[in-house]
Amino acid sequence: MLLVEGPAALSGVSALGRLLLDQHHADRARGWRTAGLVSGYRGSPLGGLDLLLQRGAAVFGRHDVHFVPGVNEELGATAVYGSQLATQLPGPRFDGVFGLWYGKAPGVDRSADAIKHGTWMGTTPRGGVLAVAGDDPASKSSSLPSASAQALAECYLPVLAPADVADVLRLGRIGFELSRYCGSWTGFTVVTDVADAYESVLLGEPVEVVTPEFEWDGRPWAPTRHPGVDIPRARAMEREVLEGRPAAAVAFAAANGVDQVVGAADARLGLVAAGHDYACLRDALDRLGLTGPELDRRGVRVLRLGLVHPLDAAGLRRFAAGLPELVVVEAKRGFVEAQVKEALYDLPDRPRVWGKRGPAGALVPVDGALDADRLRAALGPFLAERVGAEHVDLPKPARISLPLARTPFFCSGCPHNRSTVVPEGSLAGAGIGCHTMTTLVGRSEGFTQMGGEGAQWVGAERFTDVEHLFQNMGDGTFFHSGALAVRQAVAAGTTITFKLLHNSAVAMTGGQPADGAVSPAAITAMLHAEGVVRTVVVTDDPTRYPRSAPWAPGVTVRHRDDLDEVQRELREVPGVTVLLYDQECAAELRRKRKRSPERRPVVRINERVCEGCGDCARKSNCLSLEPVETELGRKTRIDEGSCNDDLSCLSGDCPSFVLVPPAERAEVERVEIGDLPEPVRPARANVVLVGIGGTGVVTANQVLATAAVLDGLSVRALDQTGLSQKAGAVVSHLRIGTGRAGQVPAGAADAYLAFDPLAAAAEPTLSTCSPRTTAVVSSAAVPTGAMITDSSLAFPADLPQAIAARVARSLVLDAQALSRRLFADTSCANFLLIGAAYQLGLLPPSAAAIEAAIDRNGVNTATTTQAFRAGRRLALDPAWPPPPAQADTPFDRRADLESYQDKRLADHYAHFVATVRAAEHAAGTTGAFTRAVEVNLHKLMTYKDEYEVARLHLSAGYPEGTRYRLHPPLLRALGMRPITLHRTARPAFTTLHRLRWLRRHPWLNPFGATHLRRTERRLIRDYQRLITDLLPALGTARYDALVELADLPHLIRGYESLKLTAIAHYESRLAALRPTPAGQHPTSPDTPAATLGGPGR
Structure with missing residues (x-):
């Protein structure tokens, strides 16, 4: 869009980039040879400006516009001041240099002194400076709500405020000219809803600038310009700065119609x-x-x-x-x-x-x-x-009760998932960056302004009994200003450990290098020079460093698996210590791997081996570990579409993980879409799109906005993301042919595209719906961050139906399942819903324009186009495509038990269940009790010992070359880590499975004598006795209480110590629900099975 002329769709941030080219073109048209300089520091809502400038470097370079990122906002502002100094020095290469400084509101605050000095010294007649402040009034992605106009005014700047994207282009041009005319920098406040907007504009339209005939102090206006300001000169200029320049700014604005009535x-x-x-x-x-x-x-x-x-x-x-x-x-x-x-x-x-x-x-x-x-x-x-305005209070429908919220969470594989965890009993401080999200999950106490991380402890430690603090800090913050906080802590003699993450990226989506960044070894040298007592480097791959790496004296390198041990060591060291956690940003690694031809093994979980205990999620905090409900209970599955190959999940105490050799793209079902009739399209529409950060919601909105522009329609779009680029709720608004602001008002949505039912059911987003709205809803239950770390939480049921109750009509599709079936991944799910919305007549752009916009986006265009067309077909026939020919057969627990052990065990199970079923039939109850016994007795009888894990891995049918992650009891007893089996795995599994008969002979079974195995065998007998004792109560006691007792073994999950903990919880709960009768004692782990009527195990 940088060089396009005519109608186009442009974001507020992109308009700032285009503004620089427009200014250069205008100067060229006047015969001036000017250049441009941009500096500042990234931060939402202006977080994408540096990326735009870097990616368009060739275009900007041809227009003599130079981008020099600031290490921080203050130094960036000082560099921009230098742009006005250049033509006043010997040998100027240009007639003038126009400068653009940018920073979010906190950057304005910290740069006030630099901005004051810059504007006081003045601008050149063919230069000028625009100071762009990114304001976040709702504090969507900032530590505090903000409005910078007053701060800029206090720095002696005239301040312009654009209303929309078109205003960014028009007032931006006027702002540069105003700065040249009055001699001051021009403040330019861009709020989130303008920066994040995406609107139709007319590019290439000239902005006519009028120079007023203005006099001050009895003579034509001419501002004082100095290459430097000393104290006498500053005093002499004060009246001009405080009176003359503001008056000149007002005259210029009036002459150019800046204010309108x-x-x-x-x-x-x-x-x-x-x-x-x-x-x-x-x-x-x-x-x-x-x-x-x-x-x-x-x-x-x-x-x-x-x-x-x-x-x-x-x-x-x-x-x-x-x-x-x-x-x-x-x-x-x-x-x-x-x-x-x-x-x-x-x-x-x-x-x-x-x-x-x-x-x-x-x-x-x-x-x-x-x-x-x-x-x-x-x-x-x-x-x-x-x-006489028509004020009518809008009806307020009852809110949908949501036990969970779609809150922001770290990316899959993000180093913060592990690095921000502290030992029990320790406190951690947060700061600016991704690790701010630790405050949402209770892993840190408060946060400071950027660069202040740790300095708050200097003031607090002497007044509390707490002796130590872990302080999180990113490398971007460290190079920005955080290094001074380390220096302050050293100077104060504070006992603190800075957990400094070196991930080679800043911003919450990666992709942006930390300005001024250096290598981990160089950081350790800097820390050593500052007086840090001890530095330990913790990394996912210690072998990446050469033996000759120039570490500072005393630095040690440890694997991230030692993180807890390292932290416990450092918190005992008096003084300032640093844990330098070196692991690249997961989002950036993902981008690199997509571009790389190298194909990596795929980590999968054997769901039959998985116990659904959640230990892998607790260890890794990874969003790609999704809890899924199966016929055998809750399990964990890896979403390969979002997995970033961090492998932290392998730290879970579980033998279910396998590494499968990379394969070609999975074969997908070929289905014919057929002819698609054109729907009757509306001339205008308000559309709301709601989904999950990182799944393409913003892209979908921009594709639709671009399509509208291609059809010659007026469009305003707004992406409300905030602190949610990954895993949080993202709401995008699209207004075609209606409205002046991008946000769809309450009750005004014509179409409601719910890519995620949980985010879509939340207020105030759902309040955009009314009885005239049509909703297209995905029923996919994508887990939240809270569900990853707490396996007891369940996704709310019936959300699509609750949304449907708030609108005129709705179409509900399991978009993720359909996308996986039709296209082998879930990345096309959003466009299935968009296609359905189009076919329902909800979207004004034509199908041809939408497909052209998909093509312009340039990512996975063929598949995305097919997904759009498939969505259209689904709107015509929600039952399409027909279900696969071979449907899944019900799980046969009796047959599974025979494979697990033998026919004798299977027959015993079947006989016991039949007895329970007959008793329940006689009592006339519903059968829920029998179903609970059927499920839970099978669960207890098929406890996963070494023989069973071997059987389940063999039956999974993994390809040759698969590697298995195992932790045998002998290695565990010796304190050794898990091992990975490759070529020897299948022969070993086959041998183990054949030896399963040893279960019936405890004196021969090498794995059967442990406390856990004896407890597992006892649980089977105890459960059968429990059920036998409960049978006479069927039909007389509270039936739901009996069913709850029968279903209690579902609490037992995990392996080894995790399972023993779960068993203790199960038995405690059992004792609370069914107190042991007087004179009856629990059975011993070694009570012979024959005395309880069960088969010898």
């Missing part, structure tokens, strides 16, 4: 709003029946401010003339409101000015971000009373 000339009410707040206000007015013509008819006048500081007092007075009342609509504190009151204060007929306060108290909210819904609710009663 709409509405009635003879109005009785005025509304004032700036930037994106104006777009939200107009949408709110539309919802209140105050559309364009109605504003005139009902006497409402609206002032759209582009320049929020300094305010054009003369223009404001003209706007306010004749108005009895005026309302200032702005987010956060009343910054504009105060300027409005000051400008109107000395008028004899000044209007009453409302804003944060109204006639009845609070009016415009001071907290969070403003949107059409909040403004409609806040202003509705006021406007109804004043001008």
